[in-house]
Amino acid sequence: YSWQGPKAALQILRDANVDSAFVVTRSGRLLGMVTVDRLVSLIRRRGTYLKDALEPDMASCEADAVVEDLVPLVAASRYPVAVVDSDDRFLGEVYVSTIISSMIQEQPQEEAPDDRGEADESASVAAGEKEQPDGPSEGAA
Numbered sequence: 711y712s713w714q715g716p717k718a719a720l721q722i723l724r725d726a727n728v729d730s731a732f733v734v735t736r737s738g739r740l741l742g743m744v745t746v747d748r749l750v751s752l753i754r755r756r757g758t759y760l761k762d763a764l765e766p767d768m769a770s771c772e773a774d775a776v777v778e779d780l781v782p783l784v785a786a787s788r789y790p791v792a793v794v795d796s797d798d799r800f801l802g803e804v805y806v807s808t809i810i811s812s813m814i815q816e817q818p819q820e821e822a823p824d825d826r827g828e829a830d831e832s833a834s835v836a837a838g839e840k841e842q843p844d845g846p847s848e849g850a851a
Contacts, residue, residue, distance in 0.1 A: 712741050716763055720749040730789050732768075732800055733760060740792055740800040743768040770794050773801055777812050784809050 712735050714722075723731055723746050730745045742764035752763040769783040770792040783791050790803035 711736065712760060714760060715758055716744075716749050716752045716760055719744055719760055719763070720746065720753065723749070730765070732792050732803065733764065734800045738799040740770065740794050740798050743789060743792070745789070765789070768792065771804070772796065777809060780804060780809050781813075 712733055719731070719733075723729070723744075729747075730743055732743050733741045735741060741761070744760065744763045745765055748763040748765060757763070767787065768789070769787045771780060771783060771794070773793055773795060775793075780791060784804070784806045790805050792803055793801045795801055
């Protein structure tokens with residue numbers, strides 16, 4: 711949260727075993743993102759304001775963004791993309807793996823003929839079942 715100092719934020723990231731987190735106000739408005747590296751650097755310089763550790767190139771999108779519009783955002787960022795509402799309130803985050811998985815699932819499945827020249831229905835059903843990655847959520851700090 712924005713009122714926490716860099717040491718508290720660093721401890722939160724380490725406890726959660728993540729490299730970055732989004733920073734929000736008490737009302738949930740997104741201020742930016744901090745990373746472990748930027749927090750450590752700020753602490754070494756004896757900085758006390760979390761805003762001084764905010765990542766300058768943080769990507770964000772609104773909740774109704776189309777997957778294809780997110781590709782350039784995630785391609786240009788090493789970090790998750792923040793999802794916000796029209797008032798910049800933090801709603802969540804989108805990972806590169808989520809975008810790729812979504813794009814794969816949207817592609818039409820091609821049916822291959824079996825030995826009798828008919829499509830093998832069981833293969834296309836099995837191919838359509840995708841597991842969602844259960845990676846750790848970096849969350850908001």
